[in-house]
Amino acid sequence: MEQPVHLQRLRDIIAILIVALFMFPIAWWALTSIKPMSAMFNKDKVVVFDFEPTSVNYRVVMLGQSRSEIAIESGSTFGVGGSSSYDSRRTILDSLLIAIGSTTLTTLIAMLASYALSRMSFRGRDSYLNWVLGQRFMPPIAIIVPLVTMYKTVGMRDTDNLYLGYVGLILMHALINLPIAILLMKSFFDDVPKDVDEAAMIDGATRWQTFGKVVMPMVRGGMAATAVLCFIFSWTEFLLSLFLTTTIRTVPVKITTFVTSTGSEWGFISALGTAAIVPGFIFILLVQKHLVRGLTLGSLKE
Amino acid sequence: MVVQASNRQETRKPFALPRFLTAEHPFPWLLPATAMMVIFGIYPLVYAIWLSLHKRNVVTRANVFDPAYNWFKVLHDERVWNALGNTLLYTVIALTIQLVLGLLIALLLDSDRKGYSILRALMTLPLVVPPAVTAMMFLLMLDGSFGVLSRSLYALNLLSPAKPILANSSTALAGVLLADIWQWTPFMVLIMMAGLRSLPKEPFEAAAIDGATAIQAFFRLTLPLMSRVIAIAVLIRGIDLFRIFDYVKVMTDSGPGTATETLTSYSGRIYFTGEFTYASTIALLTLIIVIVVSTIFMKLFRVKL
Numbered sequence: 001m002e003q004p005v006h007l008q009r010l011r012d013i014i015a016i017l018i019v020a021l022f023m024f025p026i027a028w029w030a031l032t033s034i035k036p037m038s039a040m041f042n043k044d045k046v047v048v049f050d051f052e053p054t055s056v057n058y059r060v061v062m063l064g065q066s067r068s069e070i071a072i073e074s075g076s077t078f079g080v081g082g083s084s085s086y087d088s089r090r091t092i093l094d095s096l097l098i099a100i101g102s103t104t105l106t107t108l109i110a111m112l113a114s115y116a117l118s119r120m121s122f123r124g125r126d127s128y129l130n131w132v133l134g135q136r137f138m139p140p141i142a143i144i145v146p147l148v149t150m151y152k153t154v155g156m157r158d159t160d161n162l163y164l165g166y167v168g169l170i171l172m173h174a175l176i177n178l179p180i181a182i183l184l185m186k187s188f189f190d191d192v193p194k195d196v197d198e199a200a201m202i203d204g205a206t207r208w209q210t211f212g213k214v215v216m217p218m219v220r221g222g223m224a225a226t227a228v229l230c231f232i233f234s235w236t237e238f239l240l241s242l243f244l245t246t247t248i249r250t251v252p253v254k255i256t257t258f259v260t261s262t263g264s265e266w267g268f269i270s271a272l273g274t275a276a277i278v279p280g281f282i283f284i285l286l287v288q289k290h291l292v293r294g295l296t297l298g299s300l301k302e
Numbered sequence: 303m304v305v306q307a308s309n310r311q312e313t314r315k316p317f318a319l320p321r322f323l324t325a326e327h328p329f330p331w332l333l334p335a336t337a338m339m340v341i342f343g344i345y346p347l348v349y350a351i352w353l354s355l356h357k358r359n360v361v362t363r364a365n366v367f368d369p370a371y372n373w374f375k376v377l378h379d380e381r382v383w384n385a386l387g388n389t390l391l392y393t394v395i396a397l398t399i400q401l402v403l404g405l406l407i408a409l410l411l412d413s414d415r416k417g418y419s420i421l422r423a424l425m426t427l428p429l430v431v432p433p434a435v436t437a438m439m440f441l442l443m444l445d446g447s448f449g450v451l452s453r454s455l456y457a458l459n460l461l462s463p464a465k466p467i468l469a470n471s472s473t474a475l476a477g478v479l480l481a482d483i484w485q486w487t488p489f490m491v492l493i494m495m496a497g498l499r500s501l502p503k504e505p506f507e508a509a510a511i512d513g514a515t516a517i518q519a520f521f522r523l524t525l526p527l528m529s530r531v532i533a534i535a536v537l538i539r540g541i542d543l544f545r546i547f548d549y550v551k552v553m554t555d556s557g558p559g560t561a562t563e564t565l566t567s568y569s570g571r572i573y574f575t576g577e578f579t580y581a582s583t584i585a586l587l588t589l590i591i592v593i594v595v596s597t598i599f600m601k602l603f604r605v606k607l
């Protein structure tokens with residue numbers, strides 16, 4: 001159906017406007033992070049572009065400079081005070097470590113399970129798949145209380161032992177991503193015909209060799225997409241990190257601590273927030289092709 | 303002969319593993335995943351059920367076995383009913399708006415013309431913003447005195463500066479919903495777009511020949527043909543909405559008062575008072591409702607993920 005030119009033009013304009021509307025909060029956020037305080041809290045008018053851009057917020061959050069240092073350097077004492085707890089270098093490293101650790105763990109475990117679920121027929125296979133799916137929909141809050149108790153008994157809270165604290169959070173992030181990873185990877189394995197395995201095994205390859213040397217290379221793209229999605233889910237996770245850790249702080253949790261009883265440090269919040277969304281943006285553009293499948297746990301393909 | 307052959311094999315593999323431990327059997331493949339989900343998923347869940355059967359004394363920190371106590375308390379706790387109401391309201395409104403908007407935007411962006419692929423890629427960006435950051439973004443824009451959205455609404459006389467949107471118990475839920483809708487409408491757009499792409503061409507050609515209008519074709523063909531896709535999207539999004547926690551916790555912390563308190567955020571609040579067994583009970587109630595409603599939905603609409 002060809003549309004008339006003027007209708008097509010109208011459609012273009014509406015499409016651009018709608019997408020712009022959805023981009024606005026992100027743009028406003030990034031803009032806030034380079035605004036000086038006077039532009040941010042202007043009581044008389046909303047300052048959009050007419051301000052002197054500043055890197056103060058990023059220097060404090062990402063480089064760990066203290067605010068008084070910067071104030072002396074710039075010759076202004078406006079807004080000086082507060083502690084150096086806005087330094088977020090540790091937080092970013094914590095988040096990275098946990099996201100990378102949990103992604104690696106999930107990917108390895110899910111790869112094995114999904115291969116078996118895709119390739120072998122055994123009693124209870126469908127029930128097992130349903131059970132995995134059920135885990136995906138369990139509200140994490142339902143297991144928080146027992147988990148904290150469990151971790152306390154074993155001495156795995158980050159206040160007991162920092163390293164075990166990391167392990168504890170990595171394990172939990174891996175757990176919540178595991179059902180998604182298993183179902184998604186299974187759908188990628190399902191795309192490879194079973195004849196491939198049979199042919200390899202007739203040629204004398206063992207099951208293990210078939211998996212590692214024949215089938216895995218054929219689903220590399222899907223595995224990478226799954227890993228990327230797991231990374232994003234771990235990077236953005238909030239509830240478990242909030243309840244399970246006190247000294248380890250992931251970015252989403254840290255950012256909410258910038259809201260204090262005396263006011264919100266919007267400059268620092270938006271600087272860390274802008275830094276926190278960049279990895280996701282890069283990654284999601286890499287996995288556009290598999291995004292629908294990823295978000296529907298492998299049940300819809302594009 | 304036969305004995306000899308098997309003897310030879312035994313000498314080659316003196317320590318043959320039982321079959322269920324070999325790579326031919328699914329057991330070793332599924333073992334790590336199963337162990338993980340049982341130890342960190344099922345065991346805590348069973349433990350949570352066990353806890354919900356205990357009365358906790360916040361002062362002495364003792365759990366006393368009293369199976370009916372918490373469940374009886376849940377039924378008579380007005381805040382539970384308030385939280386359930388808020389959760390349902392939130393889920394239904396967000397789901398409806400996201401579905402309708404998602405479908406419309408998908409129709410709008412589903413074009414092969416130049417530039418539309420960029421628009422579609424941009425549209426997916428909100429999905430990867432951490433929900434806690436999204437909540438902060440909207441907190442900034444909805445701030446009562448300098449928030450850009452609040453100010454625009456004041457200027458249009460849609461909102462009074464005396465009643466900031468998040469600080470007013472009759473509008474706070476709408477403020478939280480706004481963040482959710484911004485973040486998750488793209489989810490619906492993506493899935494609806496995939497649905498539109500998979501539609502067969504022939505029925506539409508036949509309808510066009512028969513003189514059907516675009517609107518007729520949409521309601522008589524597009525919607526029915528996409529019913530499975532829509533059902534899957536509603537199921538996944540609906541369950542996630544029902545577990546809503548991040549936006550409420552960060553934006554309003556269930557307030558003002560209990561105006562935006564949902565089941566999960568109420569459970570979290572109780573958790574911080576130290577009454578762990580009651581917090582578990584409320585969380586389990588959420589889980590039970592999710593299981594019952596999603597099972598009915600899957601049976602009713604015959605969807606399977």
